[in-house]
Amino acid sequence: MNRRAIVIGAGLAGSSAAERLAARGWKITLIDAADAPGQGASGNLAGVLRPLPSLDDNRLAQLTRASFEHARRHFAALTAAGQPLRWAQTGVLHLARDDSHEATQRRVVERQQPAPGELRFVERDEASELAGWPVANGGWWFPGGGWVDPASLCRANLARHAAQITPRYACQVAQIDRHAGLWRAHDGAGALIAEAPVLILANAAAGRHFAATAHLPLRAARGQVSHLVADAASVPQIVVCRLGYVTPAIDGLRSTGATFSIGDGDATLRAADHAENLAKLDFILPGYGSHIAAAELAGRVGFRPLSPDRLPMIGAVADATAVDPDRPARPLAEMPRLAGLYVINGFGARGIVWSALAGELLACLVAGETPPLADDLVNAVDPGRFLLRGRNRRVRGAARSLIDG
Numbered sequence: 019m020n021r022r023a024i025v026i027g028a029g030l031a032g033s034s035a036a037e038r039l040a041a042r043g044w045k046i047t048l049i050d051a052a053d054a055p056g057q058g059a060s061g062n063l064a065g066v067l068r069p070l071p072s073l074d075d076n077r078l079a080q081l082t083r084a085s086f087e088h089a090r091r092h093f094a095a096l097t098a099a100g101q102p103l104r105w106a107q108t109g110v111l112h113l114a115r116d117d118s119h120e121a122t123q124r125r126v127v128e129r130q131q132p133a134p135g136e137l138r139f140v141e142r143d144e145a146s147e148l149a150g151w152p153v154a155n156g157g158w159w160f161p162g163g164g165w166v167d168p169a170s171l172c173r174a175n176l177a178r179h180a181a182q183i184t185p186r187y188a189c190q191v192a193q194i195d196r197h198a199g200l201w202r203a204h205d206g207a208g209a210l211i212a213e214a215p216v217l218i219l220a221n222a223a224a225g226r227h228f229a230a231t232a233h234l235p236l237r238a239a240r241g242q243v244s245h246l247v248a249d250a251a252s253v254p255q256i257v258v259c260r261l262g263y264v265t266p267a268i269d270g271l272r273s274t275g276a277t278f279s280i281g282d283g284d285a286t287l288r289a290a291d292h293a294e295n296l297a298k299l300d301f302i303l304p305g306y307g308s309h310i311a312a313a314e315l316a317g318r319v320g321f322r323p324l325s326p327d328r329l330p331m332i333g334a335v336a337d338a339t340a341v342d343p344d345r346p347a348r349p350l351a352e353m354p355r356l357a358g359l360y361v362i363n364g365f366g367a368r369g370i371v372w373s374a375l376a377g378e379l380l381a382c383l384v385a386g387e388t389p390p391l392a393d394d395l396v397n398a399v400d401p402g403r404f405l406l407r408g409r410n411r412r413v414r415g416a417a418r419s420l421i422d423g
């Protein structure tokens with residue numbers, strides 16, 4: 019097989035897929051409209067790395083646990099290879115939002131019996147000690163969690179097998195098509211940017227821009243993070259979450275947030291959103307930010323690529339034109355696909371946790387290898403799921419609300 023692929027998008031999704039295929043000897047042309055990797059949703063100063071347990075150990079929880087473990091192995095491998103990935107395993111304290119949530123957190127730990135090095139429930143006093151600040155509830159303590167600089171992860175992914183990857187930055191793909199067995203990416207003037215047998219769409223919230231993927235129910239969720247000037251020795255020295263998060267000081271700035279609004283395309287920083295983040299910070303660490311004025315804060319706005327079931331989209335793109343909406347349901351394995359066209363998207367608020375395993379899964383699917391996840395999880399993230407019978411109305415509804423928004 020001619021092992022060449024185009025990847026559109028140099029964020030966490032695209033850089034992870036490119037790295038995994040490059041590791042297998044593939045030649046990649048990586049295209050991004052920005053002038054460097056990790057400038058979109060993947061450009062925050064820092065985000066949180068931790069699993070997301072649930073009482074019923076649902077698919078989201080299973081996927082996130084597997085991804086968390088995979089991510090740490092991937093990060094260790096990047097670091098061992100000398101790549102300048104910036105992250106720290108400070109531990110993550112996920113405080114309960116109220117007494118009832120605290121009871122649920124306890125039951126999860128009792129029921130699932132995780133190794134204490136992975137997760138344990140800590141009472142309020144111990145939680146306060148860990149945070150270095152008095153907190154209102156106990157919570158989950160993930161000693162192996164921490165913060166990650168996502169743009170540094172994108173850069174490290176792309177540098178690891180740099181000889182295999184040809185980046186094309188400041189280059190916007192306006193159109194894609196398939197001709198003589200090759201996928202082609204064209205710019206706004208119709209000029210050919212690249213062609214290859216495989217095309218991987220990792221262009222986040224713009225993922226529905228192309229006709230072949232217009233049926234995917236992707237939405238963008240605006241998120242604003244606030245940056246607090248902070249001394250390196252100040253508390254907290256760990257990541258603390260409670261319907262929001264606050265990181266340790268990184269290069270003199272602590273990140274806290276974030277807001278979440280769907281159908282909101284405003285890319286400018288808003289004082290009202292900083293005020294919302296300060297209120298979240300007060301919920302996490304009562305009184306911590308009481309001296310801070312929202313109007314004086316800096317921060318960053320990003321747009322999370324969101325799918326309606328909150329699971330990512332990883333795999334071969336279905337041929338929507340060949341699917342009869344009134345046909346009875348059939349297995350995903352029989353879904354008609356567009357040969358050579360793949361998507362890695364829908365990371366929502368979990369891209370830092372999911373991207374490494376998602377990249378590996380996509381590379382396995384492209385290369386025809388056994389996936390690193392059980393079949394039910396592979397199916398759960400299959401982008402073809404949105405064209406299964408019974409989902410059509412919801413998909414159309416989501417598409418309509420996107421247009422209305």
Ligand SMILES: Cc1cc2nc3c(=O)[nH]c(=O)nc-3n(C[C@H](O)[C@H](O)[C@H](O)COP(=O)(O)OP(=O)(O)OC[C@H]3O[C@@H](n4cnc5c(N)ncnc54)[C@H](O)[C@@H]3O)c2cc1C
Nearest residue numbers: 027029030031051058059060065066191241320368369370
């Ligand atoms: C405020 C906020 C806080 C977050 N916190 C966390 C967290 O704590 N933990 C966590 O795990 N995750 C977190 N996330 C989520 C995570 O950052 C995202 O899931 C992830 O960055 C998405 O990566 P991506 O590669 O899909 O998208 P992006 O990073 O946006 O990359 C898409 C790229 O495609 C390019 N592109 C688009 N269209 C085209 C085109 N036509 N031609 C060329 N290039 C194109 C864009 O320029 C962009 O660089 C957070 C996100 C936000 C916004």
